[in-house]
Amino acid sequence: MKIDLLNQIRQTNPVVLNISNFVTVQDVANGINAIGASPIMSEEIGETDEMVGISNAVALNLGAFSKPQVDHILAMGKAANAQHKPLVIDPVAVGAISYRKKVALDLMNQFQVDVIRGNAGEIAALADVAWDAKGIDAGSGNQDVVEVAKAAAKKQHCVVILSGETDIITDGQHVARVFNGTPLFQLHVGSGDMLSSIVGAFCAVSDGDYFEAAQTACLVFASIGQIVAEQLNEERPGTFAARLMDELHLASVADIEKIAQFD
Ligand SMILES: Nc1ncnc2c1ncn2[C@@H]1O[C@H](COP(=O)(O)OP(=O)(O)O)[C@@H](O)[C@H]1O
Ligand SMILES: Cc1ncsc1CCOP(=O)(O)O
Numbered sequence: 001m002k003i004d005l006l007n008q009i010r011q012t013n014p015v016v017l018n019i020s021n022f023v024t025v026q027d028v029a030n031g032i033n034a035i036g037a038s039p040i041m042s043e044e045i046g047e048t049d050e051m052v053g054i055s056n057a058v059a060l061n062l063g064a065f066s067k068p069q070v071d072h073i074l075a076m077g078k079a080a081n082a083q084h085k086p087l088v089i090d091p092v093a094v095g096a097i098s099y100r101k102k103v104a105l106d107l108m109n110q111f112q113v114d115v116i117r118g119n120a121g122e123i124a125a126l127a128d129v130a131w132d133a134k135g136i137d138a139g140s141g142n143q144d145v146v147e148v149a150k151a152a153a154k155k156q157h158c159v160v161i162l163s164g165e166t167d168i169i170t171d172g173q174h175v176a177r178v179f180n181g182t183p184l185f186q187l188h189v190g191s192g193d194m195l196s197s198i199v200g201a202f203c204a205v206s207d208g209d210y211f212e213a214a215q216t217a218c219l220v221f222a223s224i225g226q227i228v229a230e231q232l233n234e235e236r237p238g239t240f241a242a243r244l245m246d247e248l249h250l251a252s253v254a255d256i257e258k259i260a261q262f263d
C-alpha cells in the first residue's frame with residue numbers, strides 16, 4: 001500500500017473531472033478539494049474533449065441521470081479512453097433499478113473503465129449475482145463478497161472496489177481488503193460518491209497502477225472517517241460530515257499509518 005500517494009495528490013493538485021448527481025455534487029467537489037486535488041464538474045456535452053484535456057482523471061457518477069446526461073456520460077467515457085485519462089465509474093443503485101443496470105452495462109460496453117466503485121448491492125448486480133439491494137444502499141445478501149467483487153472485475157476487465165464495513169479491492173485475480181472505517185459514513189448521503197471521485201484523484205497520481213491507487217484511496221478515506229468518529233463521543237451525522245472535510249485536509253500520512261488495517 002502506497003499511502004504516500006496522498007502527499008503526491010497534495011503536491012501536484014491533479015484535476016478530477018466529474019459528472020456528478022444533483023444530490024451530492026457539493027460534497028464531492030469539496031471532498032476532492034479538501035484532500036488536495038482540484039474538482040471540476042461538467043453538464044454540457046459540447047465541452048467534453050476540452051474538459052477531458054485539462055483533467056488528470058475522470059469520475060462518472062450514475063446517481064441521477066436523464067437521457068441527455070447519458071449521452072454526455074458516453075461522450076466523456078469515450079474521450080477519457082481516447083485521451084488516456086484514468087476513468088472511474090460509480091454505478092449508483094444498479095442493484096435496485098433494472099433500468100439503471102441496463103444503462104450502466106450499455107455504457108461500459110462502449111468505453112473501458114479503469115475502476116468501478118460501488119457497494120455490495122451495486123457490484124453484485126454488475127456481476128449478475130443474486131442480492132437484495134435497497135435503493136442507494138447495499139442491502140443484504142448471502143454471497144461471498146470477495147467472489148462477487150472478483151466476478152465483476154473479470155466481467156468488466158477492470159479494478160473493482162466493493163465498499164462497506166470492509167472494503168474489497170480486486171483486479172479479478174489479486175484481492176486487497178481495508179478494515180478501517182466507521183458506520184457514521186452510512187449516516188451521510190454522498191460518502192460513496194465522495195470516495196469514487198477521490199479514487200479518481202489517486203488514479204491521477206498512480207503512474208497507471210489503478211489497483212494500488214484504488215486500495216490506497218479506500219484506506220485513506222476510510223481511515224480519515226475513522227479518525228473523525230474516534231473524536232466524536234456520540235453519533236452526530238452533521239458534525240461527522242463537517243469534520244470529515246476538515247480531516248480530509250488535515251490528516252497526514254503518519255496519522256493514517258498509525259491506524260491502517262489492511263491485507
Ligand atoms: N458499516 C461500515 N463500517 C465502516 N465503514 C463503512 C461502513 N459502511 C460503509 N463504510 C465506508 O463508507 C464509505 C462509503 O462506502 P459505502 O457506504 O459502501 O458507499 P455507498 O454510499 O455508495 O453505499 C467507504 O469508505 C466504506 O469503507
Ligand atoms: C440519494 C441519492 N439519490 C440518487 S443519487 C443519491 C446519492 C447517493 O450517494 P451515495 O451513494 O454516495 O450515498
Ligand SMILES: [Mg+2]
Binds near residue numbers: 092093136
Ligand atoms: Mg453510492
